[in-house]
Amino acid sequence: MSHTSKTTTRSDLELxxxxxxxxxxxxEVLFERHFESVYRFFCNKVPRDADDLVQETFLGCVxxxxxxxxxxxxxxxxxxxxxxxxxxxxxxxxxxDEGEELHASxxxxxDLSVTQIVVESEEQALLLRALRRLPLxxxxxxxxxxxxxxxxxxxxxxxxxxEGTVRSRLRRGREMLRGIITELAARPELRAxxxxxxxxxxxxxxxxxxxxxxxxxxxxxxxxxxxxASGE
Numbered sequence: 001m002s003h004t005s006k007t008t009t010r011s012d013l014e015l016x017x018x019x020x021x022x023x024x025x026x027x028e029v030l031f032e033r034h035f036e037s038v039y040r041f042f043c044n045k046v047p048r049d050a051d052d053l054v055q056e057t058f059l060g061c062v063x064x065x066x067x068x069x070x071x072x073x074x075x076x077x078x079x080x081x082x083x084x085x086x087x088x089x090x091x092x093x094x095x096x097d098e099g100e101e102l103h104a105s106x107x108x109x110x111d112l113s114v115t116q117i118v119v120e121s122e123e124q125a126l127l128l129r130a131l132r133r134l135p136l137x138x139x140x141x142x143x144x145x146x147x148x149x150x151x152x153x154x155x156x157x158x159x160x161x162x163e164g165t166v167r168s169r170l171r172r173g174r175e176m177l178r179g180i181i182t183e184l185a186a187r188p189e190l191r192a193x194x195x196x197x198x199x200x201x202x203x204x205x206x207x208x209x210x211x212x213x214x215x216x217x218x219x220x221x222x223x224x225x226x227x228x229a230s231g232e
Contacts, residue, residue, distance in 0.1 A: 012074035020062050031058055034078060037148055040206075041082050044128055044143070045136075046089060053089060057082045076154045079144060083158055090136075123194045123201045130180040137161075138173035145170055146199075147206040174198075 007025050010018070012033070018026035038057055042050040060081045072080075131139050137159055144150045144158060152170070156163040178195060185191030194201055 016061060016074070027058070027062075034058075034075070037075070038078065038082055040147060041079065041140075041143065042086065044131060045086060045139070049089065053082075053085050057085050060085060072157050073154065075148070076150065076157050079148070079150070079158045080160075083140065086136075122190055123197075124205050126181060126184060126190060126194050127177075127202055127205065130177050130184055133180050133184075134173060134176055138169055138176065141166060141169045142173045142177065142202070146202045149206075177202075 007015070007018070007023075007029050010026070010029070012030060015026045015030040015033075019030060035054065038054050039050055042053045046053065057078065061078060064081060131142065134142070141155055141159065144155050145152075150158070152163050152166045155166045159166065161169075178198065181194055181198075182191060185194065
């Protein structure tokens with residue numbers, strides 16, 4: 001068996017160990033294995049800089065490897081790093097004279113907008129816009145649950161909160177998302193279609209490739225104004 005074949009059959013942790021030891025091929029395999037998920041994590045939050053933040057996340061996994069708890073999956077560890085990278089990125093946008101928590105701010109405060117919408121994806125595009133108007137940790141919890149299939153206990157590890165709080169945030173996030181969809185939907189039939197198969201449409205975005213999501217999300221930049229109320 002070739003070195004390449006052996007590398008591709010290794011576990012995530014074995015690849016991480018090898019990459020940390022200087023095996024560039026192991027790093028490439030690990031990157032390719034999880035790129036879509038990590039890119040999806042950033043694409044609906046900070047699409048303009050998603051590529052750079054993906055790179056920073058994987059490099060962060062290497063430097064933080066010694067803090068990786070074996071009771072957590074590698075994907076949970078990876079998303080925990082991604083969230084820290086995202087919060088660090090957003091610190092530059094946070095108001096310096098206010099005491100709001102970063103998790104209370106919204107991606108929509110960056111004046112992002114979905115402008116490239118194809119007809120067959122109107123419900124998905126509407127959901128992407130609505131998600132970005134949620135408090136950041138509500139958005140993150142819903143996306144990790146619906147798009148990545150993480151369990152409540154895994155999301156709790158990513159967000160560094162109790163598992164019970166995750167469940168309450170998922171409930172609150174769904175309620176808020178329905179209300180935002182009602183406000184954003186330009187046509188009654190689009191609103192009815194999206195809300196009628198709400199969970200199915202939300203989960204279906206997971207099947208979109210990184211290129212598809214990038215086409216649906218257009219980052220216009222801008223500094224956020226005030227943060228929202230807490231998503232607890």
